[in-house]
Amino acid sequence: MGRLFRIAPMVLSVLVLANVASAGAPPKDPFNSPMWGWVYEEILEQGQVIFDDRVKVDAPDSAEGNFQVPVSVRVDGLDDVTEIILIVDLNPILKTAKFTPNKARPYFALRVKMGQASVIRAAARTKDGVWHLGGKYVDASGGGCTVPSVQMAAADWESNLNNVQAQIWPRENGVDRIRTRIIHPMDTGLSGNIPAFFMEHLSIKNAEGVELAHLQTFEPVSEDPVITFEVDAVGETGGYSISGMDNNGNEISAWVEKAPKS
Amino acid sequence: MNFIKTTLALAGGAAIAVSSMSSQAQAGVTDADIANDSKTTHQIVTNGMGRKGQRFSPLKIVNKSNVKKLLPVWSFSFGGEKQRGQESQPLIYDGVMYVTSSYSRIFAVDVKTGEELWQYDARLPDGIMPCCDVINRGAALYGDLVYFGTLDAKLVALDRKTGKVKWKKKLGDYKAGYSFTAAPFIVKGNVITGVSGGEFGIVGKVEARNAETGELVWSRPTIEGHMGMLNGKPSTMTGKLNATWPGDMWKSGGGATWLGGNYDDETDTIFYGAGNPAPWNSHLRKGDNLYAASRLAINPDNGEIKWHLQTTPWEGWDYDGVNEVVSFNAGGKKLAATADRNGFFYVMDRTNGKLQNATPFVEQISWASSIDVKTGRPNFIDSNRAGDPTKSADGKKGKAIFAVPSFLGGKNWMPMAYSQNSGLFYVPSNEWGMDLWNEPVTYKKGAAYLGAGFTIKPLFEDYIGSLKAIDPMDGSIKWELKNNAPLWAGVMTTAGGLVFTGNPEGYFMALDDATGKVLWKFQTGSGIVSQPVTWEENGEQYFAVVSGWGGAVPLWGGDVAKRIKHLNQGGSVWVFKMPK
Incomplete structure (x- = not known):
């Protein structure tokens, strides 16, 4: 596992150095990550960056399992967040998810695979184009990205593929918290002779088909993704559609209804 | 310099925006591109190098006098440990090769460099x-999409530039035995497909889907009694219920449309073949069993059958009727030819299916003495039908026979070519027979539905494969090239007087179209069981062939295994041209 990793940052840091003169040095990274230069160039495209406490990444201090590390991102006190990108600096594939909070709170939670100890960071972009960055350092032992999924070994994986479980928890602040689990192997393509096979996007829509939240997902999202959104509540009753597609073109489609108040 | 680049990029962006706003965007491969593919030399956008499936190129930059100079340009590996039979025909468009491979994979490769996109x-x-x-x-190309089928019976439409999925549709239930491995093709904005699975008692069908959305437009089952579909509603029944099938046997009657079809614009007809009736044991289904073992001429607008030619009525030897129908014009007539699994080469009037002639193209055919040109029916040799197991002493195994051709056919899937240069068909055939006997069987979803046992046997000590040049006017065989192993690759021919094909021994070969003499060959490192192509770029003629041994022969080969067991697997595309 380590080999692929260590080579990548070295090569890339050379690229960054070569570009320093024209691009201007990136602002100093409070996490001192060796991949920060690359993140700044390639993912944030050298935009204006502020390290901002209002962008909170919550994750365990130490990952108990590298295959399912829970991460949540909440932006508090920033208006007009147009997108949030989740990045695990020292994974072979850094970009993990891109969230578009159309009519949702600037919050989402999911689980990620970790190749080794790394900063997990969220970059929230506001309407003015500025990136607001928060992050957390998570200790981990390693190997999460180059191991085949559990489902790869199961003969009947196809019969449950893209099955959806979901539940809604109404909150007092006019928010419905929706948590969903999609059955999917989420193979990264980095394990020998197993091509990449992963969910590419997931949408929450209301009954009228209006998209409330959109999440683009990449290979490092954990097998059987468990994803949480907070959307403006549909009302006392009603529900939401959950839809998406994987990179093979297999569709995800489900409807989740609010439980009647008891 | 920077300034110029920026301007161009902006202009390009604007053009894209405009075309995507128009609903009839003609970006990418157009209907005209597809219609003119047989005459266009700088690209290949159809399977068959032209809709009629002639596999004839008007190019003659490379010809009999200089073909020996051909050298490889690049080779591209499909990689992985998934190296099995590679039967694909590459498509060439806009500087990109689109090529499919074993295990339902598709690759976009830069034609100049061989680099994967x-x-x-x-x-x-x-x-x-x-x-x-x-x-x-x-695969098939249309607009900005590339289409191909998968082993779990899905049709996938991908953005040809990125490989991202646009849509994916289910053609059948893979758990019931359906799959789809043929090349789809485009007719009037629809993508046309069939299904495989005849050995599992599925029911064959030809279907048209809107190429942009994947929505089903029409569906035509190949077995009588089944209902067709048009625009979301039942249309007409195929044939007449129980006219040629006894009892309920039509419900799992086979007729798999596993080899793809083509389209003739002159008669506005889709030609598609239907496989053997299921099960193999013919005593369970007495009757002609329409439209199994037939060629179907289908109206592309509604999926109705215009006419049919059943090459083997009451089929009992696994003589599928799927082999390609190649349209050509000769003697002022609109004709079509097909070389059947059953060993006969048929030439018909493609406006109505009426036979012009039907002649044997392999040796020692045992099941029929000839084909009646008036009726299109074979003159059966009744003693060469495997016996009814219920009439045997223990009821478990009917009387065995030795039949020629074998169940793999005088010719199998590998497409022949028609030369506008020589007026001849170049037919890859095999000389083999089989011991065949019937057994009792009942249909069970997803289980093999044969009711027969068999073992294949070569007819001659020194060869099985035989590439033949056939004159469609009288069926006479002008020359023959013998090959030790069975031939399993498609053929292509050019105005340069050349015939190209490959063999399981790994050679990609160029032959003199008049004599069959091998003028050039190149060892590709694994067996060739695919479909070669040629095209032109900047005044140079290029050739491509996929290499990778496999297909049905090593799986079913019986005694034939001796001649092929040393052949190694592979999975690569080779591209050739003459050095400048």
């Missing part, structure tokens, strides 16, 4: 049931 790997369920290796025979 993208790759799509279908994640296949463990339960797929391909009868005859995990092959794929090619």
Whole structure:
């Protein structure tokens, strides 16, 4: 596992150095990550960056399992967040998810695979184009990205593929918290002779088909993704559609209804 | 310099915006591109190098006098440990080669450099049931999409530039034995497909889907009694219920449309073949069993059958009727030819299916003495039908016979070519027979539905494969090239007087179209069971062929195994041209 990793940052840091003169040095990274230069160039495209406490990444201090590390991102006190990108600096594939909070709170939670100890960071972009960055350092032992999924070994994986479980928890602040689990192997393509096979996007829509939240997902999202959104509540009753597609073109489609108040 | 680049990029962006706003965007491969593919030399956008499936190129930059100079330009590996039979025909468009491979994969490769642009790997369920290796025979291009079928019976439409999925539709239930490995094709804005699975008692069908959305437009089952569909509603029944099928046997009657079809614009007809009736044991289904073992002429607008030619009525030897129908014009007539599994070469009037002639193209045919040109029916040799097991002493095994051709056919899937240069057909055939006997069987979803046992045997000590040049006017054989192993590759011919094909021994070969003499050959490192192509760029003629041994022969080969067991697997594309 380590080999692929260590080579990548070295090569890339050379690229960054070569570009320093024209691009201007990136602002100093409070996490001192060796991949920060690359993140700044390639993912944030050298935009204006502020390290901002209002962008909170919550994750365990130490990952108990590298295959399912829970991460949540909440932006508090920033208006007009147009997108949030989740990045695990020292994974072979850094970009993990891109969230578009159309009519949702600037919050989402999911689980990620970790190749080794790394900063997990969220970059929230506001309407003015500025990136607001928060992050957390998570200790981990390693190997999460180059191991085949559990489902790869199961003969009947196809019969449950893209099955959806979901539940809604109404909150007092006019928010419905929706948590969903999609059955999917989420193979990264980095394990020998197993091509990449992963969910590419997931949408929450209301009954009228209006998209409330959109999440683009990449290979490092954990097998059987468990994803949480907070959307403006549909009302006392009603529900939401959950839809998406994987990179093979297999569709995800489900409807989740609010439980009647008891 | 920077300034110029920026301007161009902006202009390009604007053009894209405009075309995507128009609903009839003609970006990418157009109907005209497809209609003119047989005459256009700088690209290949159809399977068959032209809709009629002639596999004839007007190019003659490379010809009999200089073909020996051909050298490889690049080779591209499909990689992985998934090296099985590679039966694909590459497509060439806009500087990109689109080529499919074993295990339902498709690759976009830079034609100049052989570098991969993208790759799509279908994640296949463990339960797929391909009868005859995990092959794929090619893709279709239309607009900005590229289409191909998968072993779990899905049709996938991908953005040709990125490889991202636009849509994916289910053609059948893979758990019931359906799969799809043929190259789809485009007719009037629809993508046309069939299904494989005849060995599992599926029911064959030809279907048209809107190429942009994948929505079903029409569906035509190949077995009588089944209902067709048009625009979301039942249309007409195929044939007449129980006219040629006894009892309920039509419900799992086979007629798999596993080899793809083509389209003739002059008669506005889709030609598609239907496989053997199921099960193999013919005593369970007395009657002609329409439209199994037939060629169907289908109206592309509604999926109605215009006419049919059943090459083997009451089929009992696994003589599928799927082999390609190649349209050509000669003697002022609109004709079509097909070389059947049953060993006869048929030439018909393609406006009505009436036979012009039907002649044997392999040796020692045992099941019929001839074909009646008036009726189109074979003159059967009744003693060469395997016996009814219920009439045997223990009821478990009917009387065995030795029949020629074998169940793999005088000719199998590998497409022949028609030369406008020589007026001849170049037919890859095999000389073999089989011991065949019937057994009792009942239909069970997803289980093999044969009711027969068999073993294949070569007819001659020194060869099985035989590439033949056939004159369609009288069926006479002008020359023959013998090959030790069975031939399993398609053929292509050029105005340069050349015939190209490959053999399981790994050679990509160029032959003199008048004599069959091998003028050039190149060892590709694994067996060739695919479909070669040629095209032109900047005044140079290029050739491509996929190499990778496999297909049905090593799986079913019986005694034939002796001649092929030393052949190694592979999975690559080779591209050739003459050095400048």
